[in-house]
Amino acid sequence: MSADELCGGAFRYASADLEKIMGGEKEFLSDSSDYLDTSVELVERTREEGATRSRGRAQSKCNVGVRARSAYVVTRYYAPADLADRGNVRGGVHYDLGLHATSGFDTAKIYFECVSPNLDGSVKDPARIMIDLGYRLSEGNDRLSEGKGAGTLRETYMRLAHSAALSVARELECEGDGGLPERLILKRIN
Template identity: 30%
Template sequence: MGGALRGASIGLAVCFLATACGGGEEPEPERVTAAEQCDGTLSPVAARALTRVLGTQNFDDAPTGGLERVGGELTADHAATEGRTPRRSLCRASPAVNSDAITVAFRLFRDVDLPGDQRAADMHPYDMGVAALSGPRRADLYVRCVSPRFQGSDKRPARIKGQLDFLKSELPDTVPVREANLTVLHSVTLAMARELGCEDDAGLDEEPVFEALPE
């Protein structure tokens, strides 16, 4: 009898350790590396840039599905209006060691929304996409997209703006910081262009090429 009880106890212990009793499933692994942030849209170069600007290799668990969700939202927005639309948040990358974070969001823009001479002193123009700006606390990237998902875009391309924002930032306004922020945004925007089926990747290179414009 005692041997039978001991055998049953051992069997239960093994069952719980294997997490196979009662149809249980293995828990999903946490997505805590830089490369796994923003729905896995970061290239190796962009993942390294993210670790530099946020000062960590370890992040809070990152949910998935943002790329497909925001792609669908932009498609629906384009069908509903030709004007500027609400920001559609794709991701938030939060370090596990401090309270800082970055968010990346997309929206449709109007041509009158393109940056001109009036801009914040710490936002610097780059020759990327239709237009690009980057600074220590934010980066913007504007592209035009011709895709079957956007009706009429073969005659009037859809206009998409990607925006990266820091929750808070004490980074200096330097060229390496600007380029790191824009590298992250470029990678997510390129992934969005491919999700949407934009011709020629919406005019974006495989890797960012930085050419600062006169200010």
């Protein structure tokens, strides 16, 4: 499966970045071609239940792999308190993107809100969506450490998380793409 097709097309806006972190590979294995559909279902179900966040371990997840490298992307519905207590990402850098965006040595997270005609009551109470992208090498060194290339990889992870977030926002038909730009310009804020 090509990078553009993975996870229901979640990486279509950054497919070259996915190929880059996966060692230049062009074909991948994935366990979920319906990631975008299940992300929409998760948001709709959480709102229908009147819950403030996705319950327990409820999430939409897609795993991607090739040889000794793997990545995942997860969609969760977060509670307002989760944004205030978003924790630290190891080696994290914050970006001016969505409500909060952080990228570190092996993960990138984007929090954004969605007002959509498909989500009842979202004008007064926007859907709260968090995208979590993770990356792992399985051959000994499983994480990036501070040093040469760390900033470039952080930005690559953020572009991949942005692609997934923008894809989810568009699938939900969020007004203004949930505040996510179509053309990403990364601006550090710390």
